[in-house]
Structures are given as C-alpha cells and as structure tokens.
Amino acid sequence: MPTDVTATTPDKWTDKPTRSRSEAFASMRYIALKLISAIPMILGVITVNFILIHLAPGDPVSILVGETEPTPEQLAALYAKMGLDQPLWKQYIDYLFGILQGDLGYSYVLQRDVVDLIVDRIPATLTLMLTSLIVFTIVGVALAVYVARKPKSAGDQAGSFLAVLGYSIPAFWLAQIILLIFALELRWFPSNGMVSSRHMYEGWDYFVDLLHHLVLPAFVLGMRYLAINFRYARAAMRDALSQDYITAARAKGLSERRVLFHAYRNGILPVITVFGLNLTDILAGSVLTEIVFGWPGIGRLMYDAMYARDYPLLMGIFVFVSIGIILTNLVIDIVYSLFDPRVRQQ
C-alpha cells in the first residue's frame, strides 16, 4: 500500500517541521488575494489618466497632438482611434483594452510609439537605480546594525543626523552641489551623460567609463536609500534586540556577534516592505537626479516631453511608472509572505 511519506515523517535533515497542506493553501490564497487586489489599482491608474485627457482644456485630440503638425492621415487615424463620436463609456473601454495590450499611445513630437520610447530608456534608469539601491542599502543597513549595539553613542547620533539630512535634502539640489564641486570645480568626474560621447569605448573600458559616469548620480540618489534603510533598520534592530529570544540567547552565553546575528535576521525583513512604500518618492528623486546629470533614463525623457508639450509621452510614462510601482509592491508582498508566515495569517 503506497503511503505519502513526506506528509507523515518530519524532515530530519533541516530539523524544520514539514509544511502542512493547510499552510500551503494559506500561502496560495494569500498570493491569489494579492494578485486580485492589484487589478483595481491598475484600473484606477488608467482611469485617472483617461479623466485627465478628457478634463484638459480643448478637445482631447488637440491635447494629444500638442504643437506638432501631424499629417491629415495621422489626424484621421487618431480621430478614428479615439472614437470621439462614441459614447464616453465606449471610449473608456477601448482606451483600457488598448493599454492592457501594451498600447500607450503615439508621440507626435518624436514620431514614435510611446512604449518603444520608454523601453529604450529602461536600461539607463535601472542601471542608476539598482546600483545605487544595492550599494547604499548595504551601507545603510550595515551602519544601523553597527550602531544598534550602542544607542546614544556618537556613531548613533551621527547616523541619525545623516538620516535626517538624507530625508530633507531635495535630490536635485544635492545633485547641483555635488556636480558643482566634483565635476565642474575639481573635475574628478564627468558632469553629463552615461558614457563619454567623444570616445567609443568597448569591453572593459566601456564598463570603466560607465562606472566613472555613474559615481556622482548614484551617490546623490543613494543618500535617500541610506536614510530610509538606516532609519528603519535601526528601529527594527532596536525592537529585535529587546525581544525575549535575545535575552535567552545572551543567557545561553552566546557571543555578542551571534546575538546580533539573531536579531539581524528578524530585524531586516521590514526593510523590504519599507522599500516598496518609499518607491514613489525614490522614483521622483531619480527623475530629478537624471535631469541634473543628463542621465539618459526615463526621468530625462519625461523632462524633454514636458518641454515639448508631448502629452501622450508624459501620460504614457505616468501609466507605465504607476503600473511598475503596483507590480513591484505586489512582488514585494509575495516575497515577504514567503519569508514571514505571520503575514499570510492576516
């Protein structure tokens, strides 16, 4: 008679109890609920955008076309696509399905599809954001773990001061000052762009050139990550260090390093969620940083679109970024629930 071995014997090797079926079910249910809850959010973003097009002064077609002079064929095509003679709900449904199929509109200024324009800029923005995120999250968390042992020490005070500054400095102003000192006065780093335009580097040299351009903008953006991570990791570490299991670990006579590691594992999880919650602010900072440093990412694209009154592109970026934030938060929630089963019980 075949029996389900895994369900009855505990896993000896990892010393952890096996996951019961109901737990697996709770986990699936949680993920499904999260997925479903993202749908109204995405619809909401698209609706906000639709309302803006129709609330704008003038007729929607002239808003989308802006100051460009499209060919009569293009105009006729746009009128047909928007279906302005149709009832509003029909226009809305068509607009909605267009976006869900990846149609973010057409830029009449740049004569290209909005999706292609955005996709072209994603690598630059991600390079800047991710480098900065990884480096300064590590620095911020490490700093927090380091000072958590000695509250009110000089290091703790200095870290907190730095965190307040990181929260209070407008990214674009820090960018201006850093640019002024390190690029324009000292000339240690280039002031503009992602790679040198004068030389065409390849291979390793290209990488070094990119890194050279990356230092200043990544630092400016990183101050914010540093502040956020330091602040929350410090609070989480403090909280974790005051728990009973830490007292127990100390009572067992574990070295202070092992004790800290115990606290660290539990103290660090909130940092992931905090990142998701701060994502909108971080993106705003990244747009402004890109603009000051001439970094060819989505922020710079948005700035150019603003000056050219390229509304389809502006709106496309808004929808794209909003959906990106919703999906990132969704992934964070799911990953978090895998790490911390308590979340799934809610």
Place this chain on the structure above:
Amino acid sequence: MSMTYSAPKPVRPTFRASVAKLHLNTSSTIAIAVLIGMLLFAFLLPLALGTPNAMGDLSFGPPSLAHPMGTDDLGRDVFTRFAYGARSSLSVGILAALTASIIGISIGAIAGYSRGIVDIALMRVSELFQVIPRFFLALLVIAIFGSNIMFIILTIGLLGWPEVARITRGEFLSLREREYVMAAQTIGQSKRKIIFSEILPNAMPPLIVAMTMQVSSAILLEAGLSFLGLGDPSNPSWGLMLNEAQQFLTRAWWMAVFPGLGIVITVAALNVFGDHLTDVLNPRLKGAH
C-alpha cells in the same frame, strides 16, 4: 420639566504645562527655534524689503555687505528673493498640508466611524492614491492645466490626503469603542457632535505629527516641481530660484547654495520636530527613530 445634560467644562492646561508635556531635548528645541525663526523671517521680512524683481546694476555679484547672498543674472538681490521664496515655499507647504488634512480627516473620520462597506471602499481609494507616484501625477496635472500657485497648492494637497485619512481612520476605529463615546451615544448626542467634540480632539496627537510631515513633503514636492520650471513665475519660491540657478552653476554658486540651504534647514527642522512628537506621543516607540 426637561433636563439637559452638559458635560463639565474641561480644565484648560496652562501654557507652561503644555510646554513641559513636550519633553523638549536639545535637537527638538533647536528645530522649534528654527521653525519659529523661519516663519517670522518669511512673513515679516518681505514687508520690509523691496520687490523681489527689482533689478540692480550688478549682475552675478558675489555675496557682499550690500548683497549678503549676492545678486543673480538680472542683478536682483538674492537675499530679497530668498525672503520672498521663504514666504512662497512655506505658504505652499502649510496650505497644501491644510488641504490634505481637511480632506484626509473628513474621509478618515467617515471611514472609521461608519466602518463596513463605506470603510472598505474609501480605504481602497486611499491605497490607490498611495501607490500612484505623486510627483509624476502632479507634474502631469500642472503641465496640462498650467502653473498657478493656487492650483499647485490644491494639486499637492489633493495628493497628500491618504496618509492623513489612514491615521484618522485608525484612531476613529479604536476611539469609537471607548466608554465616553458610548456615554455620548447613550445620552443621544448627534453623530456630528460625537465625531467633532468627542472623538476628533482625542485623535489629534497623531494627526498633528502627520500634518507636520505633510508640510515638509509639500515643501519638497513644490520645490521639485518649481525646479522643473512648473512653478508660478509671479511668486518666486526656493525651487524656482534653484531652477534659475541651474544654468549659472559655475558662474554664481550663491544662486544655488542659499535657496537650497533654506529648503534643507526648514524640512530638516520639520522632520526632527515630527520625529520628536512621535516619540513623545507614542512611548512604545521611544527611541526607535
């Protein structure tokens, strides 16, 4: 004979007692002093100074006795513009925070007091507004509808309400179960009276913290928008000054340094003050920040 019940008048705490309750330490005292100083500076000094747009003979003059913050490309006194900038930035910050608070408190109060389906619906809407990138939406709205200062205040205020609403809702959910609220319901007080005179005053402490944070984030948001050239040109703010400074970075560092310092000092003081209030009002979190 009808009897009307009226609650005994609460004893008003003295000013000194209120200050003692704040448990001021060095950093929060400095923060409060900076904030009061900045408010006086912003709202009194422009009265004594000339117009911010008066052009002098000296363009790009470095800081001197006559022009403590130098002059800009058009020979205008940067110090005068800084003072007017303080007025614009602080006004936008405070008015936008007020707008956000009025909307947020109303929505949060309705959600928390009525619970059920109304609560769920309102909280879903507030979640949507929390994930929407505020800066991008504000930029889009102002680019389409034009940059007039009232409009900027309204836009920033309309985008800030969800945080206030969530805190208000949380407070209302817990406070409405208290005995004094039940007592008020038992003696037949109207819903409005219960919300405004029983629950709201007790929900105020965390809301004051939230409003402080609203002011600082509104100042930063306005600065970012103005820096992109979306500010109201007739009301020079610190962000607008930084926008003008960008193209003259190497020629006139003072055009960029002073307005930026104004923003950093004000926002940092607000954040320190807000953190301190959080610590004082929520002893469980004491020392967490």
